Amino acid sequence: MTDVTTATTRTGGGERPVSTPAFDVDRIRKDFPILSRELPGGRPLVYLDSGNSSQKPVQVIEAMREHLSMHYGNVGRAMHALGAESTEAYEDARDKVAAFVGAPDRDEIIFTKNASEALNLVAHAFGNPTNSDPRFTLGPGDEIVISEMEHHSNIVPWQMLAARTGATLKWFPVTDEGRLDLSGIEELVTERTKIVSVAHQSNVLGTVNPVDRILARVRQVGALLMLDASQSVPHKPVDVAALGVDFLAFTGHKAVGPSGIGVLWARAELLEAMPPFLGGGEMIEAVWMDRSTYAPAPHKFEAGTPPIVEAVGLGAAVDYLSAVGLDAVARHERELTAYALQALRELPGLKVIGPEDLEDRGGTVSFTLQGVHPHDVGQILDDEFGVAVRVGHHCARPLHLRFGIPATTRASFYLYNTTAEIDALVRGLHHVQKVFA
Structure with a gap:
């Protein structure tokens, strides 16, 4: 389920093409019926909440x-x-x-x-x-x-x-x-x-x-x-x-x-x-x-x-x-996480809670947005962009108390997610900032 293709990777100077062993995410997405549905208003579903619960392939x-x-x-x-x-x-x-x-x-x-x-x-x-x-x-x-x-x-x-x-x-x-x-x-x-x-x-x-x-x-x-x-x-x-x-x-x-x-x-x-x-x-x-x-x-x-x-x-x-291969899943998520960490840096006032590099970390990125409660972030992302993230303390309240914050917004990635969905998340967050400017 992999081949070699050209992908884009964000760097400090923008996006650059790189040739890497590709994860056939388009083929995988076809196995998950829910990913093709439209939300009310014709919004495509962007599901970035697999750390909460993953979607199910037709085989299951x-x-x-x-x-x-x-x-x-x-x-x-x-x-x-x-x-x-x-x-x-x-x-x-x-x-x-x-x-x-x-x-x-x-x-x-x-x-x-x-x-x-x-x-x-x-x-x-x-x-x-x-x-x-x-x-x-x-x-x-x-x-x-x-x-x-x-x-x-x-x-x-x-x-x-x-x-x-x-x-x-x-x-x-x-x-x-x-x-x-x-x-x-x-x-x-x-x-x-x-x-x-x-x-x-x-x-x-x-x-x-x-x-x-x-x-x-x-x-x-x-x-x-x-x-x-x-x-x-x-x-x-x-x-x-x-x-x-x-x-x-x-x-x-x-x-x-x-x-x-x-x-x-x-x-x-x-x-x-x-x-x-x-x-x-x-x-x-x-x-x-x-x-x-x-x-x-x-x-x-x-x-x-x-x-x-x-x-x-x-x-x-x-x-x-x-059949997909968990080594391939891990590589795909690592690429998504690298892309997301770089993309989120372009948002002023956004703070990642947790490691900001790829060393010993998985595909979960939690963050706060200055001046905006996570519940408002999640509602606007869902209502206006169809982006599903989780907000709150994620059943880890003591950890949030340790960082002195009541809640975070969490985007979590899986084998069926794409860099285009991360771009949708970033566009939505820019809009959230404009709403609360």
């Missing part, structure tokens, strides 16, 4: 429609053809996801309803009275470490765990440049630390965090490391075995898949040691009136009827991204 839509219309049955419990077909499709999706993230064992893949549930599942295992494994015992004097740039999904579960157990919650600060401040890592991550949970890539700053350096310290003190990979897995190759972490979570709806399904990957020995998160059908081995025994992972953590059709959709999404 059709896979889900086909399963619902021709193969649907409950999984793991129906002794008929539809049940067998549905179970096969559901477990096939698990195989695809395992291969997609480099899981050594397909049974290390747990389907949840989103990344938030995956993070809560892991937090539930710590300090649980039914779990005597010393790696998961947690109480007063023990420590949990997160960071100041986390999404609320990777803050609140650990706050709740600390309140429940009496453990201490600590966090990495963020530098003015929007990177984790690791200068005090030896004082922050200590022999009392049981779990460190950080974003692989920030949903606000675009920052890609240095997993190797954090992991080295985590291993020194005998703690465990979890990554919230919701903003990385959809955008670049991620291999859990190569990363060497203990837990990783991501969500389907940011990866051209459906909402209602997420993924927890964890090392098999940890899943074996962890207690169930929810009780119910299909997560049991045997049940008596006074006790139960539990099925092995992954089913121990998938109580009740799971998100069957959503898993089929996620499997199709994984197929789609694999």
